[in-house]
Amino acid sequence: MKKSIFVFIFFAISVSLLQGQQKFEKESRINEREVPQPALDFISEIGFTKKVKWFKEQSLTGTTVEAKTKFNDSKYSLEFNLDGEVEDVEYIVGWAYIPTATQTKISDFLNSAHQKTKIVKIQAQYTGNDEALIQKVKKMDSKPGIIVKYEMEIKAKTNGKYEMIEYLFSENGDMEEKSIIIFKNTDNLEH
């Protein structure tokens, strides 16, 4: 009896992991005074020309500080840990930004996993050491040691049901993470 309960729990957990976790984030605007100094130094080194807005973001994996701004006609989002160390740099890109071989692999994956898909947003996500990331943002070229991934928000129809899903693909187009985006209650907008 105990063994069958254990098997059932293991099976349930495995299925939920395979189906993808749910995405939870709580974001609130913060003042520049609340931002760790190393994060301010990093931003100052890049020399963004437009105003930088700061946010505190709580997710299931912890709390981070996020800087958002516009630069070179693209929306940038830079994520730092609470010590002010940069975690990643993301900016919005179009489908054409992704190399053709990676595009093909991502398309094949999406077509096999869903009946219908529509890309809502693509962000190129860069991780690496500070110097390489600053270089990447300032000059839009990459030094060695930088890792690029693609975070895609898609509207998908699967088994007749529509969902919003966030996928993370590797540079080669391998699917690494899947999160179901949970819609917040919108009763007050409908009635």
Next chain:
Amino acid sequence: MRFFFTFLFVGFWSFAFAQSSFELGVFPAFNLNKKIAKDWKGNLKIESRQLLKKGVFGENAEFNYQYVLTDVALVVSRKVGLNNKIGFGYQIRFRDGMLTHSAIQQYTLVGKFPGFRLAHRIAADQAFSKDNPAQLRFRYRATLQVPLNGQSLDPKEFYLKLNNEYFNIVEDSEYDLEIRVVPLIGYIITDANKFEFGIDYRVSSFVNAASKSRLGLSLGWYLAI
């Protein structure tokens, strides 16, 4: 562009207030929402209208409290896409000891954008009562919701909400248009419990008579169980 909006605003204002009557009141509303089944939801709305003052613009009007009406509506909606629903419902209006029955049909679409949400509602209703002719209404409402803290709306945060609704009304072969502008401040206690307050401005009788304005304090409570 700024000139255009100033012109539009001044024109609308003078059109609404010239020789027109007004009512000043309080419009409290309670919305109870419940998931009935997969993709199905029910909404029970109880809305009341209380009058505090009534008169003609430019003339003296005294404070005079008066209970006007209560609407009780039940709408059942079904999700038909990722963020759109169709709904059907029934409303009973209690006014001066008389009942008015309405059938309601609606379609809603809620869009999520970076930093705000924009919702559209297209609805029709047909009202019937014992002593009055049937009234048919076709309405469109746009609702903008902007969080006041950060780019997403989270519990224990305030938000701005702006409703703009256009009612096309046909009663006894006569057509009328009513426009509503409702700016509100909302507070999210939890995702399922929201409170809103603000100004509800309604202007009607555009087409066949001097316009009629109603200005009220709007109080709304949305609870999902």
